[in-house]
Amino acid sequence: MRVSWRPLAALLCWSLLLSCSSEPASAPGYEAPEELGPNASIIRSPVAESAEEPDTVTTARIEFELVEHAFGEVKEGTIVKHDFAFVNTGKTPLLITKARSTCGCTVPSYPEEPIAPGEGGIVSVAFDTKNKYGRQRKPVTIIANTYPAMTTIYMDGTVINEKK
Template sequence: MKYQILLVAALLLTACNRDKAPEAGAEGLNAAATVVSDAANPVVDNPNVVSENELPNPNAPVMKFAEAEFDFGDIKPDSKVRHTFTFVNTGKSPLLIEDATASCGCTTPSWTKEPVAPGASGKMEVQFDSRGKQGIISKQVAVRANTQPGITTILIKGNVLDAATKTTNPL
């Protein structure tokens, strides 16, 4: 027990050491980021974020959804519902969706896999499975593409009816 307490204390003390300078060639999630430090205010340069003094790429693709949110209304229990979001590339170069991830395993996105030319449209279908769900739902889908910003979020919502009464669940 005594050794366990000493081990936990040692881990906490080393984990909280914020004065340690980053090592050259650091591995891990932040390996691409570089640290520019001024003693009082360290700044992390994230290559995925456009900085304030850097102009956005005027030739980048732009994903413009016809609607960013869809309400299914009442959803029957143990059913699957779908909605297709459409978007237009209003930018000046081809748009390519890299990935789309939902905030819950009950929500599944599928999308246009081919590059979407400037002025052309694409689709993002979102399916929601109400099995095991009840009441008000709100699920986000983060669409990662070669746009600026790199992530666009769309939303589905609805009300899954109570399986026993087939009516809305009072809050």
């Protein structure tokens, strides 16, 4: 006796189609910012989920004294360090959530606590020139509760290889 799999396959497909709902998947429940921790309301402040236009008036604003540090010429193997000073010129506390570079040779550090309006802080950057030669321009992207959410600062200069 030979069994045909076609009717069984058709029945399986039909039952899978009928078991799917046409309703969209439900989103996780809303949690009030105070339930998520002390910085949650700060992180959510620049763009309200329900707003058509982002709130650019009452947000935090990060303003650096200089966005580029020109370190000139250095010997290969030197670690170049610079502190980028900034001020929160906005109307709400500033919270930096991340600072990242394009490679492991450039390492940023930043304040993890909120910076009040009118107060300042420092983003420190260390650039290791080991195995780097020639002109170098290393960006560091700061991600914060500002609008726009990303600000870029730069380490710029020339690394000289005296071994050649």
